[in-house]
Amino acid sequence: MSARLEDAGDRLIVWNGNTHKRGALSPELYACIIKACETAQDGRIKSIILTSEGPFFCAGGDLNVLINRKKMPEDARRTAIEGLHDVIRAMRACPVPIIASVEGGAAGAGLSIALACDVVVAAKGAKFVAAYVKAGLVPDGGLTAHLARALPRQLAMEMCLLAQPVLAERMHALGAVNAITDEGGAMEQARIFADRFAAGPRDAQRAIRKMVAAAYDVTEAEQLDHERDAMAVATGAPEAAEGIAAFLEKRRPNYS
Numbered sequence: 001m002s003a004r005l006e007d008a009g010d011r012l013i014v015w016n017g018n019t020h021k022r023g024a025l026s027p028e029l030y031a032c033i034i035k036a037c038e039t040a041q042d043g044r045i046k047s048i049i050l051t052s053e054g055p056f057f058c059a060g061g062d063l064n065v066l067i068n069r070k071k072m073p074e075d076a077r078r079t080a081i082e083g084l085h086d087v088i089r090a091m092r093a094c095p096v097p098i099i100a101s102v103e104g105g106a107a108g109a110g111l112s113i114a115l116a117c118d119v120v121v122a123a124k125g126a127k128f129v130a131a132y133v134k135a136g137l138v139p140d141g142g143l144t145a146h147l148a149r150a151l152p153r154q155l156a157m158e159m160c161l162l163a164q165p166v167l168a169e170r171m172h173a174l175g176a177v178n179a180i181t182d183e184g185g186a187m188e189q190a191r192i193f194a195d196r197f198a199a200g201p202r203d204a205q206r207a208i209r210k211m212v213a214a215a216y217d218v219t220e221a222e223q224l225d226h227e228r229d230a231m232a233v234a235t236g237a238p239e240a241a242e243g244i245a246a247f248l249e250k251r252r253p254n255y256s
Helices: 027-039 063-069 074-093 109-115 131-135 143-150 153-162 168-173 186-198 202-215 220-235 238-248
Strands: 003-007 011-016 047-052 098-102 105-107 119-123 127-129 179-181
Touching: 003 027, 011 027, 027 047, 027 074, 047 186, 074 109, 098 105, 098 109, 098 186, 105 109, 109 127, 109 143, 119 168, 119 186, 127 168, 131 153, 143 153, 168 179, 179 186, 202 220, 202 238, 220 238
Parallel strands: 011 047, 047 098, 098 119, 105 127, 119 179
Antiparallel strands: 003 011
16 A cells, blocks of 8 residues: 555544655555545644655655656646645645654655645654756756745755755754654654644634745735734634633633
8 A cells, every 4th residue: 555544533644655665656645645634624633644654754756657757748747747736735725734754854746745744853864855856857846935935045956956965954953844853753753743733723723824824925015914814813713712711820721
């Protein structure tokens, strides 16, 4: 099985099972991620974790598939690429936080998927590689947008133009990775993040995800309007009533 979706109560876990190909992308992985994002519309789900059953998070596109794709008309190739882009769109539209648990590393479109997550946890020594140029290809899956937002321009260029691997420790120092763990510990840390999201106010989290995503593409004046409207809604919601009361009463809020 190249991918499977686990329902773990208040979270969903997408397991990349394509271990014999270092977690290369597969239609089954695409389907599991999209299904997880759709299922997360259920108020029961508080987060999604993307991880691998093997020692490497995701090696990106299968080069054998890309060789066959070369024979296709350009329009058909565009349609095939949209399969990956539909995954990224689903992740961006997802109502709950998505956590990447990265062991070993993430390469090519695997890096695109990791950086499309809201939180990235990586084991020490994991390598992040924009590997496309080594095969005479260019990034897809929103990778250039993700790198440009997360890293200095010069490092993004180095990664894309030279396929220079960057260790998780450096990505963490630059703010593109949220937490570093010992090897084999990324999933445990991802679950800790999931626990924290589960204890938080779901509607406020959903609004914050939308606001942060929009902030990259609008003017400051437009973002101020978004924040005003979202805050006006949040202030009158039950979550704010509980959160404010808990703060004043010096107790933990209960958002269940």
